Amino acid sequence: DTGVSQDPRHKITKRGQNVTFRCDPISEHNRLYWYRQTLGQGPEFLTYFQNEAQLEKSRLLSDRFSAERPKGSFSTLEIQRTEQGDSAMYLCASSLSQNFEKLFFGSGTQLSVL
């Protein structure tokens, strides 16, 4: 399978705990995106990388959220001191930067904060 893969598929945690998600993009893609999706909503942009550089962060991304892409390949998204409002599907996507953004999405990590 050469698509975008995300791990884990599901994560249940208690409020106040830290969680980390991983995304492996399509290998030749230099852009990697994190989106968040809640029930009945479309994906909301969180942040994106071009290679290892984090180029943009949404104001939705509070200080408790941090994302890295250390070698320009896989990425991690960490949420510290989770809150119930963080419960959502976290989607990763990748693309080749070109004239338009044809994003390839992973299946997501479903986070439930109890």
Added chain:
Amino acid sequence: GEDVEQSLFLSVREGDSSVINCTYTDSSSTYLYWYKQEPGAGLQLLTYIFSNMDMKQDQRLTVLLNKKDKHLSLRIADTQTGDSAIYFCAENPSGNTPLVFGKGTRLSVIA
């Protein structure tokens, strides 16, 4: 800010045509997109249209773009039960920024 607007639900009979509508926000969006999301899966790019076009046809899919009204539509001909999914309209404001998605239209196909 303004939102990309879509109707939330659409129900059609198998074999009929489906038309999903979207109003986007930024007239400088270079491309407009339609993504499909099936249960438990990530989003999949269905089709896209360049902003200087007003129509694009791709097999059973027809995309219509009205730039004046910032209105985008997706027509699915001969709708099948496998087309049941959530369809998202998306734009890239100012042409080179991350995609902004609508809330999605849930299409239900009745056999």
